[in-house]
Amino acid sequence: MRLRPVGEDSLLVDLDTPEEAQAWHAQFLSRRSAGTLAPVREIVPGEKTVLLYGVSDVDALEAELRQWSVPTLAADSGPLLEIPVHYNGADLGAVAELWGVAEGDVVRIHSSIEHRVAFCGFSPGFAYMTALGEKHHVPRRAAPRTSVPAGSVALAGPYTGIYPRASPGGWQLIGTTHVRLWDMEREPAALLIPGMRVRFVPQEPRLESTDGPAAGTNAERRIA
Template identity: 55%
Template sequence: MSGSAGGPAGGPGGATPGVRVRALPVGAEALLLETGSAAEVAALHCELLRRRDAGELGGVRDIVPAARTVLLDGVADPRALAARIARWRVAPSAVAQGPLVTVPVRYDGPDLAEVARLWEVPEEEVPGIIGATEFRVAFCGFAPGFGYLTGLPPRLHVPRRATPRTAVPAGSLALAGEYAGVYPRSSPGGWQLIGTTRAVLWDPAREPEALFAPGVRVRFAREAP
């Protein structure tokens, strides 16, 4: 992005030597920032929040991270902001420590044995591996209250089920690809189910409504049977 939206950024004059950003105007008042990885999205999201809090982003209303993008809504001049972002230096590891949420889990999921097989560990070791992992909500979507959690190393990534279930119970802790997640309500789904929680992920009467929000750190604590 050499001073205008739509071009690549990175290296000399770019967003950082490590984080590369491509800015695309979306309508008259939005800007879509594309990066190459979930880690880069996390760093860019934190930098955007910091700069908005410092009053550097003008009237930007919403900053919405996704798997490889961050959407800015309420941008008065998308091209001008794209040019400014091109001059930023954002370290790929510059991710602020968000609040920590501990979620109790019963490891009673129907795919627990399959996940253990894929990990090549005894089934009884799965709760300890999950419990020792600090997850981070990378972004939200799919259903109100559903957070896509990163933190598992690549060797523990598992595929989606070949045949999705027509109904996954609310509160199911599940894995798919690089992500973990908890279903906030009953819905179809193809993730591997390893446990359940009684935690309420989405409550419109609560402030905030969602238990998980981008940047929140999550620990899963094993609940006694």
Template identity: 45%
Template sequence: MAVVNLVPVGPRACLAEVEDAVAAASLATWARAQGVAAVEIVPAAATVLFDGVDVASLGGSLSSWSPSSDPVPGPLVRVPVTYAGPDLETVAAHWGCSADEVVRAHTSWEFRAVFSGFAPGFSYLSGLPAERSVPRLDSPRARVAPGSVALADTWCGIYPTASPGGWLVLGTTDVVLWDVDRPQPALLAPGTRVRFEAAG
């Protein structure tokens, strides 16, 4: 069964446990497109929260989903990046290539926001090939600048505000990740496709 388990978390909410973050994003996107009756559908690392649902009937509503279901394409956001981050050479060493080749690779892939967390506007972006996985810093920085584009494991992310962090920083962008005056405050909501471009 595609949905591993359904766990009620109240009279009108339920967690659907799935294999991983990509499956969670797929289920959430599919459920929205299918019109599954819920006030909110929130994907995470290996679960999807269905809030404001009929818990008893949710299993039937999700029965036709599978991880192989064609994803519904999300909007595409292009993010210009100044690739001069403090860890660019470190990533190049991990990948066995030059810094310029890191930039070419990073701008060649399409990423997808699969879930949000850590800070308002921070989205975990999938799309980094498994063989390009990189470790976090041994000791996190006390302050990472807002707009920092960074990698950790097989994730890519952009720090929306200044904060501590242990990801490897490739560069910076001026895009605003979180703005409460927008109809949708998060620029990179789950399902959004992301392409990075070298600025200037």
């Protein structure tokens, strides 16, 4: 763990792996909820970092963190969200070929594991979800699409993501969902937040890939 001051009132916790960043992020949230963390305005996770923004005494917090033991992340920590998916993506066949399996096996593998939101970025509501083992990592497309439909479920590197709105993108498209990822009338506006666990639930029949999913309702949320 490397602690780096950022400006006058923030501290960046720099870790070696995404898993360590997720464990530290969960630890910070837990301690803040319990009132055992120094006042922090925002806790912002990244791929391998956690930014503690708006700290009243950076030096004191840094000294405190150096006394902590390395946290572990419980498999069942965080709320669980189930997201219905039609596995009809334009790149499903390409992903199957990269994995050396049939298309149905891509669906089975992707939907049988519990994913976790590591961090958010790219566009409002876009979450980077981890869980796929190294043998199931896939490269981005050599030629990005100029427009990816909203609701597209996609893979790139170690991550699964869902496009909240139509936008350019180079991820491998494996499916579509009707859930709303970003809604300014909802609190919080983002459906997917760091630390959340996610399961993808296959829907039948598989739809033909078109201009994208129609507007739909929010996914069903249940708390573990």
